[in-house]
Amino acid sequence: MIAKSQNKYYSLYERERKKIETKLEQSLKNREPKSLYSPSYYVIKGGGKRLRPLLVLFSVKAAGGKFSQAYNAAVAVELLHNFTLVHDDIMDNADKRRNLPTLHNKYDLSTAILSGDSLLSIAYESLLKDLSTSNLHNGNNSKAIINSFNKGLIEVCEGQSLDKEFELKVNVTINDYLIMIQKKTAAMMEMCCNIGALLGGGTKKEINALTKFGKNIGIAFQIQDDLLDIVGNENEFGKFVGGDLIEGKKTYLFLTALNKAKGSHKKDLLNVIKNKGIKKNQIKKYKSIYETLNVIEESKAEISKYTAKALSSIKNLRSKNDRDIFYWLADSLIKRIR
Amino acid sequence: MIAKSQNKYYSLYERERKKIETKLEQSLKNREPKSLYSPSYYVIKGGGKRLRPLLVLFSVKAAGGKFSQAYNAAVAVELLHNFTLVHDDIMDNADKRRNLPTLHNKYDLSTAILSGDSLLSIAYESLLKDLSTSNLHNGNNSKAIINSFNKGLIEVCEGQSLDKEFELKVNVTINDYLIMIQKKTAAMMEMCCNIGALLGGGTKKEINALTKFGKNIGIAFQIQDDLLDIVGNENEFGKFVGGDLIEGKKTYLFLTALNKAKGSHKKDLLNVIKNKGIKKNQIKKYKSIYETLNVIEESKAEISKYTAKALSSIKNLRSKNDRDIFYWLADSLIKRIR
Numbered sequence: 001m002i003a004k005s006q007n008k009y010y011s012l013y014e015r016e017r018k019k020i021e022t023k024l025e026q027s028l029k030n031r032e033p034k035s036l037y038s039p040s041y042y043v044i045k046g047g048g049k050r051l052r053p054l055l056v057l058f059s060v061k062a063a064g065g066k067f068s069q070a071y072n073a074a075v076a077v078e079l080l081h082n083f084t085l086v087h088d089d090i091m092d093n094a095d096k097r098r099n100l101p102t103l104h105n106k107y108d109l110s111t112a113i114l115s116g117d118s119l120l121s122i123a124y125e126s127l128l129k130d131l132s133t134s135n136l137h138n139g140n141n142s143k144a145i146i147n148s149f150n151k152g153l154i155e156v157c158e159g160q161s162l163d164k165e166f167e168l169k170v171n172v173t174i175n176d177y178l179i180m181i182q183k184k185t186a187a188m189m190e191m192c193c194n195i196g197a198l199l200g201g202g203t204k205k206e207i208n209a210l211t212k213f214g215k216n217i218g219i220a221f222q223i224q225d226d227l228l229d230i231v232g233n234e235n236e237f238g239k240f241v242g243g244d245l246i247e248g249k250k251t252y253l254f255l256t257a258l259n260k261a262k263g264s265h266k267k268d269l270l271n272v273i274k275n276k277g278i279k280k281n282q283i284k285k286y287k288s289i290y291e292t293l294n295v296i297e298e299s300k301a302e303i304s305k306y307t308a309k310a311l312s313s314i315k316n317l318r319s320k321n322d323r324d325i326f327y328w329l330a331d332s333l334i335k336r337i338r
Numbered sequence: 339m340i341a342k343s344q345n346k347y348y349s350l351y352e353r354e355r356k357k358i359e360t361k362l363e364q365s366l367k368n369r370e371p372k373s374l375y376s377p378s379y380y381v382i383k384g385g386g387k388r389l390r391p392l393l394v395l396f397s398v399k400a401a402g403g404k405f406s407q408a409y410n411a412a413v414a415v416e417l418l419h420n421f422t423l424v425h426d427d428i429m430d431n432a433d434k435r436r437n438l439p440t441l442h443n444k445y446d447l448s449t450a451i452l453s454g455d456s457l458l459s460i461a462y463e464s465l466l467k468d469l470s471t472s473n474l475h476n477g478n479n480s481k482a483i484i485n486s487f488n489k490g491l492i493e494v495c496e497g498q499s500l501d502k503e504f505e506l507k508v509n510v511t512i513n514d515y516l517i518m519i520q521k522k523t524a525a526m527m528e529m530c531c532n533i534g535a536l537l538g539g540g541t542k543k544e545i546n547a548l549t550k551f552g553k554n555i556g557i558a559f560q561i562q563d564d565l566l567d568i569v570g571n572e573n574e575f576g577k578f579v580g581g582d583l584i585e586g587k588k589t590y591l592f593l594t595a596l597n598k599a600k601g602s603h604k605k606d607l608l609n610v611i612k613n614k615g616i617k618k619n620q621i622k623k624y625k626s627i628y629e630t631l632n633v634i635e636e637s638k639a640e641i642s643k644y645t646a647k648a649l650s651s652i653k654n655l656r657s658k659n660d661r662d663i664f665y666w667l668a669d670s671l672i673k674r675i676r
Contacts, residue, residue: 032496033496033499033500033503035499035500035502035503036495036496036499087451087452087455090447090448090451091447091448091451091452109428109429109447110428110429110502111502113425113428113429113451114425114429114495114498114499114502117425117455117458117491117495118492118495118496118499120455120458120491121488121491121492121495122492124462124488124491125488125492128481128484128485128488131481142480142481143466143469143480146466146484147466150459150462150463150466153455153458153459153462154456154459154460154463157374157452157455157456157459158370158371158374158456160452161371161373161374161452161456162371162373164373164448164449164452165371165373
């Protein structure tokens with residue numbers, strides 16, 4: 001969650017986030033059959049940062065457009081994101097999401113598969129609405145927008161497949177990991193900024209700048225997510241601290257530690273792979289290995305590096321105010337606690 | 339399968355079906371990661387009638403266009419169809435499809451969910467290709483085409499949800515059933531003809547005529563599917579005869595029988611619902627109940643009714659040859675044995 005503050009950008013974020021909440025709910029209300037749409041509605045009511053729709057909105061503005069041109073697209077990217085969460089939760093056997101039972105846990109497997117599919121179908125429907133109503137500079141942007149959205153979908157599937165592949169693979173490099181998170185996490189944020197910039201009718205330069213911002217902030221966001229698994233506050237984070245270690249996930253921290261470790265540390269880390277995870281009472285031990293190997297500080301440095309990369313790409317945006325929104329957002333994401 | 343014949347339309351169907359096979363394979367070849375695309379490729383190699391892509395091609399031609407304008411759209415509808423099969427097979431706990439292990443059976447649940455999702459993402463990619471290259475009369479058709487495709491996706495999800503709902507519901511009427519199959523089966527065929535007609539640049543009348551053809555032939559096709567479960571030849575049909583009864587599915591035949599039955603027949607049929615299916619050794623008994631109640635003949639009449647409805651809508655198509663293709667296709671579907 002993005003931390004509360006008196007900041008004017010936080011107020012803007014909150015105001016727009018609330019609008020998105022309402023529009024998300026409206027996108028699923030009054031649809032039949034209830035057996036399909038009630039579960040989807042439950043997922044959407046579960047909340048979330050709504051970061052992806054906000055990226056669309058801030059990008060449309062930075063490219064010279066208005067928020068009002070992009071609400072349907074903003075709803076579309078969040079529905080697409082939730083489609084991935086529902087299906088990923090099945091694949092990861094996750095019981096909870098945002099402190100609530102996951103969909104397959106609350107209902108059943110069939111309902112979760114189908115409601116996931118349905119969220120995706122409504123995502124496209126919402127996106128297509130903006131394409132028919134917004135005052136685009138020319139019809140070609142419509143194609144670019146829908147191509148971009150679809151590319152995001154293709155990449156998120158590929159990224160999830162790599163992620164599942166890595167669970168069974170012994171020799172995953174940091175480079176493999178970066179390719180995976182670019183597809184699984186960053187491609188979607190890249191797409192959000194790209195679509196926003198296209199809807200806003202930005203110049204080629206602006207579109208490229210915003211798209212790069214999305215990609216790099218997405219990489220930073222995912223490494224931060226990996227970091228929060230270790231340094232996060234259990235109550236605030238909404239999921240178990242050390243959960244990635246328990247599941248034996250090959251996170252940025254884990255792979256960096258494995259790269260640097262020697263002797264007994266190396267053996268301990270290889271045991272995580274061998275045993276496909278650790279026990280709950282071993283978390284402290286592994287956290288201390290990470291600390292000894294300076295992995296936590298190195299991860300923070302990597303997050304800063306990608307955040308700086310993201311921010312440098314937008315330094316020539318036309319309005320200072322629009323740049324500042326992204327500076328504030330990047331800063332809030334680094335400081336976030338879940 | 340459509341029965342072999344010396345008919346010139348059968349030769350055309352076969353020629354185009356083979357082209358579609360190649361293009362379907364190409365759409366998934368040389369993609370990474372293999373962990374995602376090999377399973378999808380396996381599904382596509384499993385074969386099928388390729389009825390939906392052929393509906394696209396015949397419709398583009400009937401609307402005044404050329405096959406070459408619609409190959410990508412034809413591939414798209416078949417990929418979309420296979421996405422639904424992969425996810426439906428999970429939900430139905432089906433072990434086999436077209437005499438081969440289903441995807442979740444050959445690989446695992448996660449692979450099947452994700453490869454299904456991916457088939458859908460590549461379907462959109464393929465559709466979008468035709469939208470950027472075909473010589474459309476105007477850009478608006480592009481939006482109509484993608485809207486139509488997406489409407490097909492939404493309806494097939496809703497139809498599958500109703501189908502799952504009916505498994506648990508006691509009082510399903512024939513009308514409920516017709517609404518369900520319109521969404522689950524007919525909407526997709528309707529969409530195929532609609533997209534073909536739009537790509538071919540047909541007049542409003544032609545588009546409407548072909549779209550109605552798709553819808554009604556889709557309803558006939560599904561009732562025929564229900565009928566084949568009872569009268570089909572086990573070896574040819576590729577799945578178990580009486581399988582719908584064993585699973586307690588509320589097919590057109592079952593609901594019609596339930597409607598007409600009295601006394602002991604009624605009790606026997608209500609037992610199917612109560613026990614959520616029958617035993618294999620009871621199939622003969624239930625087939626004989628269907629025969630006594632004249633349900634098989636009534637189903638055939640219903641199939642003929644919807645087929646006639648489909649054909650009457652296209653009687654004013656500009657070319658006799660194009661009309662004859664549809665007459666041949668409708669006739670072949672009625673005569674099909676699986």
